[in-house]
Amino acid sequence: MGRGIGRYTAALLCAAGLCVGTLSLAAGSNAAKTRPAQGMETGALAGWIVAVDAGHGGYDGGAVGRQSGVAEKGLNLDVARRLARLLQAEGAQVVMTRTDDYALCDEDPPIRKKLQDMQRRAQIVREAGAQVLLSVHMNEYGDAAQSGPQVFYREGCAAGRLLAGALQEALIAGLAPPRERAAMGGDYYILELGIPSALVECGFLSNAREEGLLLDAEYRQRVAEAICAGLLEWAALPGPRPTPLPPAQDA
Numbered sequence: 001m002g003r004g005i006g007r008y009t010a011a012l013l014c015a016a017g018l019c020v021g022t023l024s025l026a027a028g029s030n031a032a033k034t035r036p037a038q039g040m041e042t043g044a045l046a047g048w049i050v051a052v053d054a055g056h057g058g059y060d061g062g063a064v065g066r067q068s069g070v071a072e073k074g075l076n077l078d079v080a081r082r083l084a085r086l087l088q089a090e091g092a093q094v095v096m097t098r099t100d101d102y103a104l105c106d107e108d109p110p111i112r113k114k115l116q117d118m119q120r121r122a123q124i125v126r127e128a129g130a131q132v133l134l135s136v137h138m139n140e141y142g143d144a145a146q147s148g149p150q151v152f153y154r155e156g157c158a159a160g161r162l163l164a165g166a167l168q169e170a171l172i173a174g175l176a177p178p179r180e181r182a183a184m185g186g187d188y189y190i191l192e193l194g195i196p197s198a199l200v201e202c203g204f205l206s207n208a209r210e211e212g213l214l215l216d217a218e219y220r221q222r223v224a225e226a227i228c229a230g231l232l233e234w235a236a237l238p239g240p241r242p243t244p245l246p247p248a249q250d251a
């Protein structure tokens with residue numbers, strides 16, 4: 001299980017503009033006890049370690065744009081990168097489960113690729129000691145009329161439900177979609193890591209209007225800003241949620 005993780009961890013640490021600072025990702029480390037780096041302690045999300053998961057990658061393109069043929073994986077990564085920058089600007093430490101166009105599974109044998117990919121994403125999130133996870137996806141559906149961003153959480157996770165609700169509201173407020181959806185419980189592997197988690201379906205690539213929007217970088221920036229705004233709302237809520245690490249103290 002450990003083999004291969006080092007490779008992806010290395011990729012994680014050296015991706016342009018998406019360094020996780022001094023956050024330790026060494027195998028077996030307890031990064032949850034790692035204090036934020038000096039100079040990163042200010043901002044509303046200071047002390048938070050946020051995992052950002054760009055869905056799919058590599059052999060797994062995900063949903064396909066009905067008009068353009070564009071693969072979901074690239075759009076997810078773009079939104080995830082934008083989101084990571086915004087979260088870092090708010091003081092959060094960000095760990096990304098992937099930083100380029102690859103899957104996290106071995107090339108051979110091609111058996112159980114998807115499960116291995118998901119297990120390795122989970123391992124990155126756990127080793128980083130992330131307190132909250134945001135997974136970025138694009139939706140598709142047979143009925144091209146379906147549209148609107150929608151957020152999913154693990155059924156039974158109260159903090160995740162609150163998080164998904166805050167994200168859903170922020171997406172509606174920020175993007176003003178014609179169809180306003182509600183956050184829903186969902187059965188996704190990435191939501192099962194034991195931390196508050198939400199999977200954001202940013203919109204439908206099967207809907208011509210929304211596909212056009214999602215292909216536009218400016219709109220994807222607005223999506224990322226809405227997700228960041230939702231996380232900020234949630235992080236400021238009273239109630240059951242993980243205690244953020246204390247800000248680093250000056251020595």
Ligand SMILES: [Zn+2]
Nearest residue numbers: 055062137138
């Ligand atoms: Zn997806």
